[in-house]
Amino acid sequence: xxxxxxxxxxxxxxxxxxxxxxxxxxxxxxxxxxxxxxxxxxxxxxxxxxxxxxxxxxxxxxxxxxxxxxxxxxxxxxxxxxxxxxxxxxxxxxxxxxxxxxxxxxxxxxxxxxxxxxxxxxxxxxxxxxxxxxxxxxxxxxxxxxxxxxxxxxxxxxxxxxxxxxxxxxxxxxxxxxxxxxxxxxxxxxxxxxxxxxxxxxxxxxxxxxxxxxxxxxxxxxxxxxxxxxxxxxxxxxxxxxxxxxxxxxxxxxxxxxxxxxxxxxxxxxxxxxxxxxxxxxxxxxxxxxxxxxxxxxxxxxxxxxxxxxxxxxxxxxxxxxxxxxxxxxxxxxxxxxxxxxxxxxxxxxxxxxxxxxxxxxxxxxxxxxxxxxxxxxxxxxxxxxxxxxxxxxxxxxxxxxxxxxxxxxxxxxxxxxxxxxxxxxxxxxxxxxxxxxxxxxxxxxxxxxxxxxxxxxxxxxxxxxxxxxxxxxxxxxxxxxxxxxxxxxx
Amino acid sequence: xxxxxxxxxxxxxxxxxxxxxxxxxxxxxxxxxxxxxxxxxxxxxxxxxxxxxxxxxxxxxxxxxxxxxxxxxxxxxxxxxxxxxxxxxxxxxxxxxxxxxxxxxxxxxxxxxxxxxxxxxxxxxxxxxxxxxxxxxxxxxxxxxxxxxxxxxxxxxxxxxxxxxxxxxxxxxxxxxxxxxxxxxxxxxxxxxxxxxxxxxxxxxxxxxxxxxxxxxxxxxxxxxxxxxxxxxxxxxxxxxxxxxxxxxxxxxxxxxxxxxxxxxxxxxxxxxxxxxxxxxxxxxxxxxxxxxxxxxxxxxxxxxxxxxxxxxxxxxxxxxxxxxxxxxxxxxxxxxxxxxxxxxxxxxxxxxxxxxxxxxxxxxxxxxxxxxxxxxxxxxxxxxxxxxxxxxxxxxxxxxxxxxxxxxxxxxxxxxxxxxxxxxxxxxxxxxxxxxxxxxxxxxxxxxxxxxxxxxxxxxxxxxxxxxxxxxxxxxxxxxxxxxxxxxxx
Numbered sequence: 008x009x010x011x012x013x014x015x016x017x018x019x020x021x022x023x024x025x026x027x028x029x030x031x032x033x034x035x036x037x038x039x040x041x042x043x044x045x046x047x048x049x050x051x052x053x054x055x056x057x058x059x060x061x062x063x064x065x066x067x068x069x070x071x072x073x074x075x076x077x078x079x080x081x082x083x084x085x086x087x088x089x090x091x092x093x094x095x096x097x098x099x100x101x102x103x104x105x106x107x108x109x110x111x112x113x114x115x116x117x118x119x120x121x122x123x124x125x126x127x128x129x130x131x132x133x134x135x136x137x138x139x140x141x142x143x144x145x146x147x148x149x150x151x152x153x154x155x156x157x158x159x160x161x162x163x164x165x166x167x168x169x170x171x172x173x174x175x176x177x178x179x180x181x182x183x184x185x186x187x188x189x190x191x192x193x194x195x196x197x198x199x200x201x202x203x204x205x206x207x208x209x210x211x212x213x214x215x216x217x218x219x220x221x222x223x224x225x226x227x228x229x230x231x232x233x234x235x236x237x238x239x240x241x242x243x244x245x246x247x248x249x250x251x252x253x254x255x256x257x258x259x260x261x262x263x264x265x266x267x268x269x270x271x272x273x274x275x276x277x278x279x280x281x282x283x284x285x286x287x288x289x290x291x292x293x294x295x296x297x298x299x300x301x302x303x304x305x306x307x308x309x310x311x312x313x314x315x316x317x318x319x320x321x322x323x324x325x326x327x328x329x330x331x332x333x334x335x336x337x338x339x340x341x342x343x344x345x346x347x348x349x350x351x352x353x354x355x356x357x358x359x360x361x362x363x364x365x366x367x368x369x370x371x372x373x374x375x376x377x378x379x380x381x382x383x384x385x386x387x388x389x390x391x392x393x394x395x396x397x398x399x400x401x402x403x404x405x406x407x408x409x410x411x412x413x414x415x416x417x418x419x420x421x422x423x424x425x426x427x428x429x430x431x432x433x434x435x436x437x438x439x440x441x442x443x444x445x446x447x448x449x450x451x452x453x454x455x456x457x458x459x460x461x462x463x464x465x466x467x468x469x470x471x472x473x474x475x476x477x478x479x480x481x482x483x484x485x486x487x488x489x490x491x492x493x494x495x496x497x498x
Numbered sequence: 499x500x501x502x503x504x505x506x507x508x509x510x511x512x513x514x515x516x517x518x519x520x521x522x523x524x525x526x527x528x529x530x531x532x533x534x535x536x537x538x539x540x541x542x543x544x545x546x547x548x549x550x551x552x553x554x555x556x557x558x559x560x561x562x563x564x565x566x567x568x569x570x571x572x573x574x575x576x577x578x579x580x581x582x583x584x585x586x587x588x589x590x591x592x593x594x595x596x597x598x599x600x601x602x603x604x605x606x607x608x609x610x611x612x613x614x615x616x617x618x619x620x621x622x623x624x625x626x627x628x629x630x631x632x633x634x635x636x637x638x639x640x641x642x643x644x645x646x647x648x649x650x651x652x653x654x655x656x657x658x659x660x661x662x663x664x665x666x667x668x669x670x671x672x673x674x675x676x677x678x679x680x681x682x683x684x685x686x687x688x689x690x691x692x693x694x695x696x697x698x699x700x701x702x703x704x705x706x707x708x709x710x711x712x713x714x715x716x717x718x719x720x721x722x723x724x725x726x727x728x729x730x731x732x733x734x735x736x737x738x739x740x741x742x743x744x745x746x747x748x749x750x751x752x753x754x755x756x757x758x759x760x761x762x763x764x765x766x767x768x769x770x771x772x773x774x775x776x777x778x779x780x781x782x783x784x785x786x787x788x789x790x791x792x793x794x795x796x797x798x799x800x801x802x803x804x805x806x807x808x809x810x811x812x813x814x815x816x817x818x819x820x821x822x823x824x825x826x827x828x829x830x831x832x833x834x835x836x837x838x839x840x841x842x843x844x845x846x847x848x849x850x851x852x853x854x855x856x857x858x859x860x861x862x863x864x865x866x867x868x869x870x871x872x873x874x875x876x877x878x879x880x881x882x883x884x885x886x887x888x889x890x891x892x893x894x895x896x897x898x899x900x901x902x903x904x905x906x907x908x909x910x911x912x913x914x915x916x917x918x919x920x921x922x923x924x925x926x927x928x929x930x931x932x933x934x935x936x937x938x939x940x941x942x943x944x945x946x947x948x949x950x951x952x953x954x955x956x957x958x959x960x961x962x963x964x965x966x967x968x969x970x971x972x973x974x975x976x977x978x979x980x981x982x983x984x985x986x987x988x989x
Contacts, residue, residue, distance in 0.1 A: 037572070037628055038616065041565035046644065049561050070540050074532035075618075075649055075665050076588070079595070081528070083603045097567070098592040098606055099618065102653040104570070104585060112574045115589055115615055124606055125529065127566075127590065127618070137528055147840065153537065158566055158649065162593040174566050349638065 012361075014295045019239040023290060027168045030298045030362050032285065040166040040173030047362065048285065050306035052176070055284060056156065058208050058303075059178065062200050068152045068180060073134050075158075076125035081133040085258035088132065088226035095162035097127040097173075127160040132226060132251070132277055135181045136259040143183060143273055145264045150193070151183040159281075169286040170243075170498055177281035180248075183273045185265060187252070190274035191229070194250040197278040198231035201246035209284070210301040210413035211235050211291045212421050213245060214444070214493060216469025221453045224277075228252035234468045234493070236421045237290040240442020242468045242495035245287050248278035286498070291417050292386070298363030299385055301413050302406040309335060309342040309402055310364045314352045314371035321346065324370050327395070331368075331380075334399055340406070360385065365409050366402055386412055427491070431482045434494070438465045444495050448488035450481035459483055465494045503852075505786045510730040514781060518659045521789045521853050523776065531657040531664030538853065539776065541797035543667070546775060547647065549699050549794075550669065553691050559643045559671060564625050566649075567616035572624040576749035579623065579717035586653035588618040588664075618651040623717065623742070623768055626672045627750040634674060634764055636755045641684070642674040660777035661734075661989055668772030671739075674764045676756060678743075681765035682720070685741040688769040689722035692737035700775070701792040701904035702726050702782045703912050704736060705935070705984060707960025712944045715768075719743035725959045725984070727912045728781040731933020733959045733986035736778050739769035777989070782908050783877070789854030790876055792904050793897040800826060800833040800893055801855045805843045805862035812837065815861050818886070822859075822871075825890055831897070851876065856900050857893055877903055918982070922973045925985070929956045935986050939979035941972035950974055956985045 012029065013021045028034050032048030035041075044052065060070070076099065082089050103119030128134070135153075142148060156178045166172050180197060184190040198215060205211045213233035223230040227249035235245045256262070256272040265271055292299040302308050311332065313324040328344055335342045343364075345355055352369065359367055369381040380398050383390040386409050393401045424443030428434035437445045449455060449467065460466050474490040481488050503520065504512045519525050523539030526532075535543065551561070567590065573580050594610030619625070626644075633639060647669045657663050671688060675681040689706060696702045704724035714721040718740035726736045747753070747763040756762055783790040793799050802823065804815040819835055826833045834855075836846055843860070850858055858874040865871055871889050874881040877900050884892045915934030919925035928936045940946060940958065951957050965981040972979050 036565045037625065038565045038567045038569060041567060043565065043629055044563040046560035046562050049563055053561060069537035070544060071537050072535040072540055072543075072667065074527045074529045074534065075651065076529045076532060078529060079604065079606075082595070089604060094596070095594055097590045097616070098595065099588045100591045100606065101589040102586065104573070104587060104589065104617070113570065113580060115570075115591065125588070126595070134528065138534055141525075160566065176563065 012295060012297060015238065022295070023286075024168065026289060026293060026297060032289070032298075033168045035168065038173075040163055042168050042172050042174075044176075044282070047306060051288070051300070051304055052282060052285060054304045054306070055204075055208070056178075059200075059204055059280065060156075062204060063154050063178075063180065066152075066196065066200060068154045068182075071153045071155050072157070073128075073131050073138065073155060075128055077128050077131070077134045079124045079126055081137055082126060084133060085226050085255055087254075088258075090225060095164075096129050097160045097162060099125040099127065128157070129159055129161045130277075130279070131155070131157070131159075131179055132181065132255055133259070136255040136261060136275070139181075139183055139256075139273070140259050140261045143261055143263050146185045146266055149183055149185045149263060149273070150189065152180075152193075153182065154178055154180040167286075169282055169289070172282075175282045177279050180276070180278045182276045183256075183261070184276070185263065185271075185274070187274050190252075190276050191250050194229065194231055194248045194276040194278065197276070198233060198246070198248040201248065201278075201280055202233045204280075205233055205235065205245055205284075205287075206414060208301065208303045209288050209291070210410055210417060211245070211287055212414060212418040214421075214469060214471055215473075216471045216493065218247070218469060219453070219456055219467045219492070221456055222467065224249045226251060226254050227277075228254070232469050234495075235287050235291060236417075236424055236444060236495070237287070237498070238420070239290075240424060240496070242444065242493075242497040243283075243287050243290070244468070244497065245284060246278070246280040249276060251275035251277060292413050293363065296388075297361030299413065300363035300365060302365045302410050305363065305365050306341065307343045307359075307362075307364050308340050308406060309366045309368060310355075310359045311342065311344045311368045311370070312352055312355050312359075313344075313346055314369055316372075320372060320375075321348075323375055327370060327375065331395075331398060335402060338399065338403065340402065366405050368398070368402075384409055386416075425493075428482060434459075434465075434482050435463055438463050438494070438496065442496060444468065444493045446491045446493055447482045448479035448490075449492045450484045450486035450488055452484070452486075455481060455483045459494070464496050466497055468493045468495050468497060503786060503788060506729065513786070514777075515659065517780060517784060517788060523780070523789075524659045526659065529664075531654055533659050533663050533665075535667075535773070538797060542779070542791070542795055543773060543776060545795045545797070546695075546699070547669075550691075550695055550771065551647075553695060554645050554669075554671065557643075557687065557691060559645045559673075562644045562646050563648070564622050564629065564646060566619055568619050568622070568625045570615045570617055572628055573617060575624060576717050576746055578745075579749075581716060586655075587620050588651045588653060590616040590618065619648070620650055620652045621768075621770070622646070622648070622650075622670055623672065623746055624750070627746040627752060627766070630672075630674055630747075630764070631750055631752045634752055634754050637676045637757055640674055640676045640754060640764070641680065643671075643684075644673065645669055645671040658777075660773055660780070663773075666773045668770050670768060670770045673767045674747075674752070675767070676754065676762075676765070678765050681743075681767050682741050685720065685722055685739045685767040685769065688767070689724060689737070689739040692739065692769075692771055693724045695771075696724055696726065696736055696775075696778075697905060699792065699794045700779050700782070701901055701908060702736070702778055703905060703909040705912075705960060705962055706964075707962045707984065709738070709960060710944070710947055710958045710983070712947055713958065715740045717742060717745050718768075719745070723960050725986075726778050726782060727908075727915060727935060727986070728778070728989070729911070730781075731915060731987070733935065733984075733988040734774075734778050734781070735959070735988065736775060737769070737771040740767060742766035742768060783904050784854065787879075788852030790904065791854035791856060793856045793901050796854065796856050797832065798834045798850075798853075798855050799831050799897060800857045800859060801846075801850045802833065802835045802859045802861070803843055803846045803850075804835075804837055805860055807863075811863060811866075812839075814866055818861060818866070822886075822889060826893060829890065829894065831893065857896050859889070859893075875900055877907075916984075919973060925950075925956075925973050926954055929954050929985070929987065933987060935959065935984045937982040937984055938973045939970035939981070940983045941975045941977035941979055943975075943977075946972060946974045950985070956987050959984045959986050959988060
């Protein structure tokens with residue numbers, strides 16, 4: 008197969024774009040900025056969804072579904088929200104087409120113009136809080152812990168598969184609480200859920216932190232985030248969780264009677280992760296041979312490739328392979344036996360390497376005689392021979408080790424690429440030559456943040472939750488600072 | 499709780515609308531024709547999805563995701579498809595809003611007009627076949643067996659919760675095949691999958707059949723369907739599966755090289771079921787006390803309600819209940835212990851009846867003494883007392899029996915409400931007085947079908963697959979007919 012990838016060192020961005028398409032994860036569609044998620048890519052997303060959904064349910068959340076469309080007037084109600092979101096949206100203005108009287112095609116029926124335009128949801132706070140007004144009267148109705156899996160649309164000018172697309176898939180949690188403390192805790196809890204998911208399932212280590220004011224969600228009082236570091240030294244925001252205060256409750260007049268019978272505005276959170284996680288997954292682990300998938304998210308965990316001459320030998324091999332396949336399945340391991348006769352083993356090896364299948368088992372004439380299998384693991388590309396009676400255990404061990412090894416490697420990379428800067432010169436040099444996270448003192452002002460961004464393209468990724476209190480001076484202004492924040496160029 | 503329902507006999511339609519809202523399944527949103535699916539309703543839909551998704555995967559299908567938007571020009575490519583679908587759609591014409599210079603709100607930015615309008619998908623054949631052209635070159639690429647779970651929009655003028663909404667959730671399968679036979683078989687297979695799902699999980703008996711020409715999907719050569727009968731004698735189309743011939747392949751120029759190296763157009767199917775199934779589920783089983791849910795789709799299968807005076811007695815009851823709850827859970831049964839002290843047992847009983855929880859377990863002072871529990875089942879409203887050591891088995895048996903009983907009851911109703919008519923007078927009288935399915939001879943012409951519909955509002959629901967060959971005369975035209983078809987008024 009002529010699926011040679013561009014090397015990461017040559018052109019990281021090109022490598023990523025090629026990999027997404029060649030590994031059959033996704034491709035651009037005929038609709039500007041919208042992608043088609045192909046079966047192999049969607050199977051990974053389904054595994055992510057299943058794990059996250061269980062974590063949401065384990066923390067007491069229920070799923071729900073709100074409309075795709077938001078009346079234009081809803082968007083204006085929360086002032087800072089509209090500033091952040093309303094601008095680049097898909098707008099529905101008509102509800103009917105008709106045959107073109109002057110031609111062959113169809114045209115918009117101007118008689119079917121909506122009285123009020125509908126916006127395709129870029130996020131659902133407004134329509135949800137308009138609904139919560141009807142659902143919440145008393146403290147007994149609280150907390151309301153809801154989530155929805157949905158598609159959203161933001162009219163991005165420059166799009167990239169998974170990382171930034173006009174339409175994307177996500178989940179959005181929207182919770183309502185009786186007290187400020189409870190809502191704040193919920194927002195923090197969901198950030199921790201995201202971090203645990205990223206580290207445990209994706210093998211992607213993340214920094215847990217708070218966004219600076221200018222990077223906060225439009226309408227939030229505080230935004231928690233998890234930030235991951237990609238192999239090219241750029242950061243990627245992998246999930247956010249917002250403490251919304253009483254902003255949406257006030258904008259949509261959502262009050263409740265507390266235990267003392269007094270009326271108060273409801274406290275809110277919202278939190279989301281999207282198909283962008285696919286980008287983070289790909290860019291964290293994959294290499295010049297293709298995708299590398301952590302076993303917990305791999306659609307196929309083990310592939311078995313026969314190396315044979317003639318039908319008879321294939322039959323002998325199949326006799327050994329089919330019971331092994333069944334036994335692996337019984338252990339909950341997803342396995343594929345690729346006995347296609349239209350492709351050579353070498354072609355298949357390349358294909359499964361490209362697709363990131365964690366463990367490959369090969370069996371040929373020599374193995375038949377010796378009663379062995381050849382194992383290979385995708386992360387280290389190691390190969391070794393195992394006796395038939397030990398192959399199940401070897402596979403199980405390898406899958407576990409690989410899940411852990413990918414995390415360890417990525418954490419090692421993150422640690423090595425997190426550097427302190429103690430002057431603006433040093434800062435600029437680090438950002439320029441190494442990229443990665445740069446930990447530096449900042450005076451806490453948006454003005455300084457903006458100037459640094461303008462001059463270096465680096466932004467404050469987060470104020471880490473484990474920030475040490477440390478007196479220092481802002482690298483840009485020289486003004487006093489109480490602790491370091493993390494800067495990086497970002498996706 | 500003042501959740502008194504209108505009785506079915508009084509006003510079936512009102513009963514349905516009230517039930518959907520009072521049982522917390524769904525409600526209308528602030529957006530015309532779009533519903534909010536509430537947590538309890540969505541939990542049922544999730545169970546439907548999980549079962550169907552497994553059935554699709556077991557028959558070799560993979561999930562995928564295609565864009566929400568379809569360029570207007572795509573819709574014109576398949577001539578009969580555009581006639582059937584393009585008319586009542588949500589049309590996106592702009593991609594930006596801006597602050598109103600003359601006022602407070604936001605307005606559409608006229609500078610951000612799309613060159614070509616985008617249609618919010620009413621169904622995805624066009625964009626999918628435009629993509630399949632790139633994916634299919636050779637017979638080796640076939641069959642392509644794909645499905646997507648998605649939201650779609652059809653601008654309906656009259657909407658009803660679950661039954662007909664502007665936006666609804668569904669799955670749409672789209673498959674591509676090398677031969678006519680294989681595609682036809684696939685379409686028939688998926689109809690059978692739907693029928694099995696309806697009968698096994700929903701306990702809804704269905705008639706398997708073919709649509710007449712005028713009721714076929716726009717662009718299909720043959721439409722298979724499953725039809726269910728509601729308690730008011732109206733039929734409900736619960737799922738359709740279409741054999742599309744080469745229509746979409748020709749419209750989108752999708753050819754493949756067959757084994758002989760010759761180019762041919764690809765054969766297609768598409769098939770879908772939607773949140774409309776929720777309507778079928780509700781209307782088939784529920785009664786004047788509220789929802790009745792088949793155990794396999796019930797979000798809560800067993801509810802345990804304590805009847806107690808004072809904290810101490812509640813503690814004694816909890817001591818008996820908590821191990822029972824754990825044991826039921828261990829058996830894979832979903833169970834809720836409702837120990838809220840803010841509501842009386844009678845209130846709770848009504849609430850769970852309204853919500854269709856299959857089995858209720860009550861335990862009070864007398865049960866504590868006697869070592870018993872009181873069981874009640876939702877379909878028959880029977881109550882009986884069971885010794886503590888037999889309660890698990892009793893619950894398991896009851897859940898199984900109830901699943902079967904609901905099916906048997908509905909089948910009995912369907913059988914009793916399927917009648918033969920041998921003259922047009924008889925036909926009209928049956929439709930008028932009894933409703934239900936009326937089995938009658940038809941001459942096979944659209945003209946006759948249209949006239950009958952105009953005069954009686956009854957339509958041909960399907961030509962049953964188990965139709966007997968039987969010479970007869972069309973009840974309307976007197977022309978010869980080879981077998982009976984099923985008529986009914988329908989949702």
